[in-house]
Amino acid sequence: MISRRAEPVRVLVTKLGLDGHDRGSRVVAAFLRDAGMEVIYTSPWQDVTAVVQLALQEDVDVVGVSSLATDHLLVPKLTEALAQAGLGHIRVVVGGIVPDEDESMLKRSGVSHVFHPGSTREEIVAEVDALARAARRERDGD
Amino acid sequence: MSQALSRTERIAALMNGDPAALARAISDVERQRPAARSTLEAIQPHLGRARVIGVTGVPGAGKSTLISRYVTELRRAGRRVGVVAVDPSSPISGGAVLGDRIRMAEHATDPGVFVRSLASRGHAGGLSPTATHVVDLMDAAGWDRIIVETVGAGQGEVDIADAADVRIVVSAPGLGDDVQALKAGILEIADVLVVNKADLAGADQTAAQLASMLALRAEHARDVSICKTTATTGQGVAELAVIVETRLAAGDSRRGCAAQRARRMVATAAGNLLTRELRELEAPWLQEICERLQRGQSDLESAARAVLRSAKLVDE
Ligand SMILES: Nc1nc2c(ncn2[C@@H]2O[C@H](COP(=O)(O)OP(=O)(O)OP(=O)(O)O)[C@@H](O)[C@H]2O)c(=O)[nH]1
Numbered sequence: 001m002i003s004r005r006a007e008p009v010r011v012l013v014t015k016l017g018l019d020g021h022d023r024g025s026r027v028v029a030a031f032l033r034d035a036g037m038e039v040i041y042t043s044p045w046q047d048v049t050a051v052v053q054l055a056l057q058e059d060v061d062v063v064g065v066s067s068l069a070t071d072h073l074l075v076p077k078l079t080e081a082l083a084q085a086g087l088g089h090i091r092v093v094v095g096g097i098v099p100d101e102d103e104s105m106l107k108r109s110g111v112s113h114v115f116h117p118g119s120t121r122e123e124i125v126a127e128v129d130a131l132a133r134a135a136r137r138e139r140d141g142d
Numbered sequence: 143m144s145q146a147l148s149r150t151e152r153i154a155a156l157m158n159g160d161p162a163a164l165a166r167a168i169s170d171v172e173r174q175r176p177a178a179r180s181t182l183e184a185i186q187p188h189l190g191r192a193r194v195i196g197v198t199g200v201p202g203a204g205k206s207t208l209i210s211r212y213v214t215e216l217r218r219a220g221r222r223v224g225v226v227a228v229d230p231s232s233p234i235s236g237g238a239v240l241g242d243r244i245r246m247a248e249h250a251t252d253p254g255v256f257v258r259s260l261a262s263r264g265h266a267g268g269l270s271p272t273a274t275h276v277v278d279l280m281d282a283a284g285w286d287r288i289i290v291e292t293v294g295a296g297q298g299e300v301d302i303a304d305a306a307d308v309r310i311v312v313s314a315p316g317l318g319d320d321v322q323a324l325k326a327g328i329l330e331i332a333d334v335l336v337v338n339k340a341d342l343a344g345a346d347q348t349a350a351q352l353a354s355m356l357a358l359r360a361e362h363a364r365d366v367s368i369c370k371t372t373a374t375t376g377q378g379v380a381e382l383a384v385i386v387e388t389r390l391a392a393g394d395s396r397r398g399c400a401a402q403r404a405r406r407m408v409a410t411a412a413g414n415l416l417t418r419e420l421r422e423l424e425a426p427w428l429q430e431i432c433e434r435l436q437r438g439q440s441d442l443e444s445a446a447r448a449v450l451r452s453a454k455l456v457d458e
Contacts, residue, residue, distance in 0.1 A: 038231075
């Protein structure tokens with residue numbers, strides 16, 4: 001029988017701020033794809049307004065922000081801007097080098113999960129998938 | 143916010159140009175949710191204001207860079223621009239990395255530009271089955287120039303002929319067998335042939351080669367424009383925009399009436415689905431038909447007819 005496929009999760013993988021290294025996010029984008037997700041991949045140095053417009057137009061379920069330096073400090077601005085744009089259902093995750101004290105600050109600002117160096121592919125895929133499905137349920141109300 | 147809206151309210155928001163409503167309607171269509179059907183029905187009377195420009199071509203020719211520049215021209219002319227960027231899905235995982243946004247960064251904060259990336263979902267690099275619906279949704283939402291970008295590999299790009307008013311095929315010098323890479327099918331759909339990377343040596347030759355290839359098919363020659371651009375600097379892009387607008391103004395539209403278009407699209411989509419299914423189907427009756435063909439007991443046409451008689455392939 002010709003069955004309909006399950007609908008792929010949509011994830012935006014991006015970077016904020018000045019840190020231009022994007023090798024890590026490329027690797028993540030590739031393995032999320034290999035896990036069956038549709039990954040919108042952007043250039044580094046996206047500002048918050050750009051990320052919000054992009055997340056809205058692309059109707060993503062999860063925004064993943066990669067941060068190697070201090071760029072994660074911009075993430076609370078992002079979660080706030082998403083909520084203001086009516087996109088509060090979108091789950092935001094951060095990957096990279098994030099000190100413990102910053103992590104609790106991020107969580108308080110609405111970040112769903114922080115992936116530290118050493119997180120395995122499997123962990124990342126499972127977590128992103130679960131968050132995406134929760135986001136979609138919340139938005140669609142079913 | 144959006145949960146609170148009823149279906150009718152959402153359709154009204156969509157037609158008022160609310161980008162969130164558009165984004166969501168596109169997802170409904172992509173996910174084949176029941177809401178999609180009523181939305182597509184409701185917008186039917188409001189379609190046809192937008193003009194659709196298809197862009198395809200040799201991988202690496204600079205399509206995305208060119209489109210970004212072209213969007214700048216359209217914005218300068220006061221157009222609201224929708225972009226539908228189709229990238230291939232991985233045949234193995236079904237996932238995709240949709241990277242066309244990288245070259246569209248300069249429009250990332252412009253509310254007059256709406257970009258949506260679609261995965262081709264098994265449709266050999268061409269138009270995803272929902273791309274034409276996405277175009278219709280953007281049309282209904284008041285986007286007046288809609289650019290559909292597809293990767294130029296496989297047979298899919300021919301489908302773009304059904305969805306676009308003007309078709310741009312992009313090539314560039316130095317892509318190996320460059321002109322040969324523009325396979326017959328893709329040349330036939332072109333209204334405008336762009337030789338991008340005009341800053342590189344060999345651009346003139348590429349343009350000359352294309353012109354002579356066009357001359358060779360003089361019997362069914364359509365009037366095809368050739369132009370050279372350098373997408374990285376923007377050189378030639380204003381001229382390209384003028385060429386497209388001139389064609390649009392001349393009513394150069396093969397998009398056809400909605401009914402014809404629907405017919406062609408249904409035929410293509412049903413054919414693709416059937417092909418995919420028959421390649422994978424394990425069924426004794428199908429095996430029998432194939433064996434008869436192998437033994438020379440039937441010809442291909444009769445075998446195909448037998449398949450269509452026996453196949454009741456879709457449930458629900
Ligand atoms: N020299 C030169 N390089 C260009 C020009 N236009 C694009 N490029 C470069 O060509 C490369 C491919 O550009 P893209 O815009 O990604 O090309 P594309 O056709 O969309 O590529 P695919 O997505 O791989 O099909 C990039 O490195 C661009 O910077 C041009 O006019 N001249």
